[in-house]
Amino acid sequence: MDNTFVFYCILFILIAEFILATVMNFLNAKRFKDPIPEDLNDVYNTEEYEKSQAYKLTNYKFGVFTSIFSLVLILFFLLFGGFAWVDNVAQNISDNIIIQALVFFGIIMIGSDILNIPFTYYQTFVIEEKFGFNKTTKATFFIDKLKQWAMTIIFGGAILSLIIWFFQWAGTNFWLYTWAFVAIFTLFMNLFYSKLIVPLFNKQEPLEAGSLKEKIENYAAQVGFDLQNIFVINGSKRSTKANAYFSGFGKEKRVTLYDTLIKDLEEEEIVAVLAHEIGHYKKKHIVFNLATSIVLAGVMLFILSLFINNPEISLAIGVDRPSFHAALIGFGILYSPISEVTGLLMNHFSRKFEYQADDYAKNTYAALPLVTSLKKLSKNSLSNLTPHPAYVFMHYSHPPLIDRIRNLKA
């Protein structure tokens, strides 16, 4: 294996992934105008339907543009010595390899994020604004960015330093120590994300007293779920789109409902959505997802340990000398086809779990309010009612609306 060969592998992977994604988006876009399944005829009226068509098309075109930009950017970087230039900056700052790695990744990650700001800005303040979704102020947008960078620097910096320290200390066995650390960190984040990170961006409050709380109280008591673990978050600070999710386990488990969800849905529909979320917990989906992501991280770290000492992996991205941080970039790209495949598997399980959580809501509460809530949520986010099956297979973590409704009505 020489570094030119690895370099061509990297180019091949980047271009092949771009072509695959573009073909998928194209196939999906060709179905935008398909007739709507009969069960979904009442989701949109004509005017809303036309609006949803325009929204899909706008996002499709924007997606094509941004993916071309990303591909051109990374190819430009690879072909014209961008990584070598950043590596030289890092070497001139310090002789310490941990500091070099921090500078290297800091420049690349924050740099690419800055280059992406015009796109996320356009998405938020032009596209989402035009279709009436945006509630984010410009101040919130930029303060969010600063907070995200602070978190990347703190958590990303600490994790990267630790991995390199393990590597210096344990050689290729670093993967085992890193894995143990990643496992603990993943567990910790799953448990405390809602308590530690979410408050940096949003307000969370317990349910307000009233008829909704009573309805939820009745349901929660019936299935044995503690009402203390149900929170309402001010999603309306950023967008009109509604959501609900389950996180944590044991004492730290909680269901988070967006205030937009509570505003958009009738009380029975909210209880049905809550029942679906509790279904994820009762069916142990949270634990499965956690365990799987820890196993997948272990597999990836083990494979990384087999290649980390091959100088070709570093040199292939155009740097002048092999290093741990350059090898991480090369490995990251070479590994991406495998993570595409594991992503497909995770999406497959996720879609199965959605049916199971829907069934749980159907069996412990009722199917009809979940059907109507899913229709309202789809309408309010202008979602695509006719996705291409191949696109669903690749990208959807939830089954298409029509399949969920057929399952709920069965």
Ligand SMILES: [Zn+2]
């Ligand atoms: Zn779900």
